[in-house]
Amino acid sequence: MKLAILLLLVSIMSFANSVDFKSHFFANGKEIEGMDHIMIMPNTPTLIEVYFSDPRTNEVYKEFKVMHGKYMHMIVSNKDLSVFKHIHPYFDPITGRFSITLNLPYADPDNQDTSSALVKPGMYMIMTDVIVKGVGMRMDHAMAMVKGQNSQVQLQADFETNGTIEKFFYRDNESIPTYKAIFNKKIINGCSGNIVKFEIEMFKYEGDQYVEMLDFKPWLSEAAHAVWLSEGYMNHMHHNMPFAHMHSPFFMDDDNDDSNDVVKDNVLRFNFHDKKKMLHGLQKMWIQFKHLDKIMKIPFVFLYEPQKPRGC
């Protein structure tokens, strides 16, 4: 029973390879075709537009459902996973187009990542996530190359003791890091893949000690969001992208304003059914939450070597 509920809660996403859905990506008005990538000048404003059509009729989809407060979620990440941006393009219901200008600052707090999205040279993946009305949740992606001398950074696992990672994070330029996080994961092996349960215990520095953090502000209707990508994900992107987008819930009271909504405790919980698509080896995961009107982004690098389940 518990497992069934968990499976329901797990967000399962598949990348588009369907007969009813085709995506069209443009960078500065030029279409990024299929496996091609577009060349982008570093730190130069670049207009990204996306629309989706039904390949059977060439009809452009114009009706979308809001998902976690937005019509579209866009993730931009580079090959070595040193860059991660979470962006929300704007939707025009007349044309069915989503658009956003990368490398341009927006006043919109949900788009604080656009200002320096494509600065570091190298290959990038631009991933989009929408719910088309009457069709369902669809993801797709396009590649972009940022020009310049590409220096790849080797991913380094965070230090683990007995499977636990303890990390400190700065909020601004304070002398003592504001946040402390204790990261744990549990893997439940299954024949159709593994269920991975992440627990991240959050503390904040107050007075002269770290205390349990309970004052998360709802961000896009959740206490926290997380994205997990496997090292080498760009080599596996066509059908089963090793990509997970997860949410840790906020518990709402019934008064229709979010002022009294709470988290249960100081633990953020993310669950994912990996459907065998996550690669073994090093992984990077970013959690995002809103605290004192700033959206924080905290990365973890960990090893994922699930055992083969028995009796399948």
Ligand SMILES: [Cu+2]
């Ligand atoms: Cu989003």
